[in-house]
Amino acid sequence: MSHIIITVESGSDMPKDLALRYGIHVVPMHISFGAQTKDDRTFPVSEICDYYDRTGKIPKTSGCTPEDFRVLFDRLQTENPGASILHIAYSAVTTCSFQSAMMAAEGRSDIICVDTRQVAVGQTAVAVRVAQELEWHPEWSLQEAAQYARKTADRVEMCFVPRNLSFLRAGGRVTNAAAMVGSILNIHPLIELRNGYLVAGKKLRGNFQKLIPKVIQEFVETNHVQRSVLWLESVIGLSKEEQQIAEDTAHRLGFQSVRWVSAGGVITTHGGPGAFAVAGYVSRE
Numbered sequence: 001m002s003h004i005i006i007t008v009e010s011g012s013d014m015p016k017d018l019a020l021r022y023g024i025h026v027v028p029m030h031i032s033f034g035a036q037t038k039d040d041r042t043f044p045v046s047e048i049c050d051y052y053d054r055t056g057k058i059p060k061t062s063g064c065t066p067e068d069f070r071v072l073f074d075r076l077q078t079e080n081p082g083a084s085i086l087h088i089a090y091s092a093v094t095t096c097s098f099q100s101a102m103m104a105a106e107g108r109s110d111i112i113c114v115d116t117r118q119v120a121v122g123q124t125a126v127a128v129r130v131a132q133e134l135e136w137h138p139e140w141s142l143q144e145a146a147q148y149a150r151k152t153a154d155r156v157e158m159c160f161v162p163r164n165l166s167f168l169r170a171g172g173r174v175t176n177a178a179a180m181v182g183s184i185l186n187i188h189p190l191i192e193l194r195n196g197y198l199v200a201g202k203k204l205r206g207n208f209q210k211l212i213p214k215v216i217q218e219f220v221e222t223n224h225v226q227r228s229v230l231w232l233e234s235v236i237g238l239s240k241e242e243q244q245i246a247e248d249t250a251h252r253l254g255f256q257s258v259r260w261v262s263a264g265g266v267i268t269t270h271g272g273p274g275a276f277a278v279a280g281y282v283s284r285e
Helices: 016-022 046-055 066-079 097-105 120-136 142-153 166-170 176-185 208-223 240-252 265-271
Strands: 004-009 025-027 030-033 036-039 060-062 084-089 111-115 156-161 187-194 197-205 225-234 257-262 276-282
Touching: 004 066, 004 120, 016 120, 025 066, 030 046, 030 265, 046 265, 060 265, 066 084, 066 097, 084 097, 084 120, 084 142, 097 111, 111 142, 120 142, 120 156, 120 225, 120 257, 120 276, 156 208, 156 225, 166 265, 187 208, 197 208, 208 225, 208 240, 208 276, 225 240, 240 257, 240 276
Parallel strands: 004 025, 004 084, 084 111, 225 257
Antiparallel strands: 030 036, 030 060, 156 187, 156 276, 187 197, 225 276
16 A cells, blocks of 8 residues: 555546545635635535526636645644655646645655646546556655656646536636627637646537537547546536437547546536536657
8 A cells, every 4th residue: 555645626526436446635626606715525516507697707716725735734644644645736827726735845855746737637637547556556655656647647638618608708718799609609619738728729619419529539539548548527517418428439439448527616617517528648759
């Protein structure tokens, strides 16, 4: 058994069963509904949609604080004397969380923080792969585990597709006019992770359900995704039928297994209901 404990932010949308299976601990990010702030993963994400329906606004998300990390780091090391901590972090350029983790780890040689340059299911894909490798290499030092985490982060790709532009409009990421045109023309932007940044790529047009297999196939083929496992993420509102289409597409493309992740408060706020994401491990030269 490894002496290294992995931590991630709640914005990774780490499934509870995987967190339990690999002993991964989750640090809460935060969602503010006006004057009220709640910890991510402590309330149903339907509250985000209800808030938008009532107010026409989306909640505000914020990263973990240094105190959030200090509390968890101290507890883990009190409960596990001699253990080291590897924090596998949410993209540093999108939130203050990585900096907060670094502040909490300052002066502690038994804690290392690694920026995955990923969010949501992409971050989970990195953390789970590292946790699996630690089971096979319990003798690894913290430095060796961190080196492997950085290597893994370089080999994960992710993209997601909002169902519509309403939440992006409410968050100020697109104009009212663009959202209106997008609705009329049935346009869905493809959002990709590039060096940690969420970048709007091509604009997809057409029925959302019919776009799902096209997005997955292009993502897999363009990125040369390894066929061991495909990670898929659903945001509330993605139908069972649409999830099945995504899963069938993955199997048709030769994936040995498919792992679903359910979006928490952060990605729901930014992507809106009915969005979906895909992530995988890629081969690099």
